[in-house]
Structure formats: structure tokens, C-alpha cells
Amino acid sequence: MATVLRDLSYRYQWLYDGVSRLATLAVGGEDRFRQLPMVGVSDAPGLRVLDLCCGSGQTTAYWVARGAAVTGLDASPRSLARAKVNVPGAEYVQGFAEEMPLFDNDFQVVHTSAALHEMTSDQLRQILQEALRVLEPGGVFTTVDFHRPDPSVMGRLMWPGLMTFMALFETETSWAFIDVDLVELCRSVGFKSSELRRYAGGSVQVVQAIA
Numbered sequence: 001m002a003t004v005l006r007d008l009s010y011r012y013q014w015l016y017d018g019v020s021r022l023a024t025l026a027v028g029g030e031d032r033f034r035q036l037p038m039v040g041v042s043d044a045p046g047l048r049v050l051d052l053c054c055g056s057g058q059t060t061a062y063w064v065a066r067g068a069a070v071t072g073l074d075a076s077p078r079s080l081a082r083a084k085v086n087v088p089g090a091e092y093v094q095g096f097a098e099e100m101p102l103f104d105n106d107f108q109v110v111h112t113s114a115a116l117h118e119m120t121s122d123q124l125r126q127i128l129q130e131a132l133r134v135l136e137p138g139g140v141f142t143t144v145d146f147h148r149p150d151p152s153v154m155g156r157l158m159w160p161g162l163m164t165f166m167a168l169f170e171t172e173t174s175w176a177f178i179d180v181d182l183v184e185l186c187r188s189v190g191f192k193s194s195e196l197r198r199y200a201g202g203s204v205q206v207v208q209a210i211a
């Protein structure tokens with residue numbers, strides 16, 4: 001069921017975008033969700049940003065609007081074809097995040113939104129190692145994704161929506177992912193420092209790590 005609905009949402013962009021709009025209401029809407037991982041990141045014109053698992057360019061557009069020089073990478077040719085139309089101001093590369101066809105030390109920022117929850121634990125580690133490899137020293141890895149809600153009232157209010165979303169659109173990787181300690185994982189692959197911010201009763205996390 002979940003895989004069927006996920007495939008449908010990847011096939012029909014209106015469905016993906018509608019679900020994204022609904023799912024991001026918890027943090028105040030999609031504009032805010034897309035910009036949460038940018039908080040604290042330089043907005044210098046020409047900043048070299050890799051948007052990993054960029055999909056149809058949902059967050060790529062926001063990086064381009066900030067004046068960054070953006071490369072979007074995704075495994076899906078269909079998503080990349082849409083991204084090229086939706087956000088023509090970026091460059092695009094087809095490839096796997098766990099084996100990026102990109103040079104070492106080439107980016108100042110590696111960003112990924114709403115994608116790591118689709119990865120197995122082995123993939124997660126490989127992707128973080130690859131992010132570190134393509135970042136220049138001092139560069140920033142920044143990601144926004146789900147997290148297990150905290151036990152507060154707000155966190156408990158978030159559970160029904162999150163569970164429904166994950167049951168309908170996600171697989172077992174997302175259930176495992178909400179308990180992963182990404183901060184520790186970043187440190188374990190060699191990032192110098194890593195920190196976590198949580199929103200919406202803890203159900204949304206932003207992790208930023210310095211290469």
C-alpha cells in the first residue's frame with residue numbers, strides 16, 4: 001500500500017506537492033519547511049550548493065532564489081526532467097547519493113530535504129560519508145526530515161498525522177529513521193561538529209554538520 005502510494009506520488013507531481021503542503025503544515029507551511037535547513041547557512045551569492053535527492057526541485061528553487069550556484073542530484077530521471085523544467089536555474093546530475101559522480105571538496109553546502117528517511121542504515125552511512133567527501137573543509141551538511149515526536153503535549157498531537165503519513169506513503173526505513181541519532185552518525189563518519197534542532201513537537205528535525 002505505502003509503496004503503491006509513494007510511487008503514485010512520484011508519478012503525479014500534483015499529488016506529491018499536495019501531500020507536501022499538507023505534511024508541512026505542522027511547521028507553519030511549505031515555505032518555512034523548505035527554509036528551515038537554510039537557517040544559519042551563508043546566503044553569499046554563488047555559494048556552491050549540492051541539493052541531494054533533489055526530486056523535482058522542491059527545495060532547489062529556494063536555494064536558487066538565494067543566489068546560490070546549485071547542483072541537484074537525484075537517482076530518478078523522471079524527477080530530474082521535471083526539476084529541469086521547474087527550476088532551470090540549477091544544474092542537474094543523475095546518480096546515487098551513496099556513490100555520487102562528483103569531485104572531492106567541490107561544494108560549500110550539501111543539503112537534502114525529506115529524503116534520508118527513505119534510506120537503509122547502510123545507505124545512510126554511505127550518503128553521509130559521500131557528503132563529507134564532496135564538501136570542502138568547513139563546508140556545511142544540512143538536512144530536514146522526520147523525527148520521533150517528543151513526549152510533550154505538542155509531540156503527542158503530532159503523532160496521528162505523522163503515523164498516517166508514514167503508513168500511507170512510507171516504508172519500514174522511515175519507521176527506523178525517526179529513531180536514528182543523525183548527530184552522532186555525522187560525527188561517526190568524520191564531521192567535525194554536528195547539531196540538531198527540532199520543530200513541531202519534535203516531529204521535524206534539522207541537522208547541520210560541519211565538514
Ligand SMILES: C[S@@+](CC[C@H](N)C(=O)[O-])C[C@H]1O[C@@H](n2cnc3c(N)ncnc32)[C@H](O)[C@@H]1O
Nearest residue numbers: 053054055058074075076079096097113114115
Ligand atoms: C521524498 S523525495 C524528496 C524530494 C525533495 N528533496 C523534497 O524535499 O521534496 C526523495 C527523492 O530522493 C530520490 N532518491 C531516493 N533514493 C535515492 C538515492 N539512493 N540516490 C539519489 N536519489 C535518491 C528519489 O528519486 C526522490 O526524488
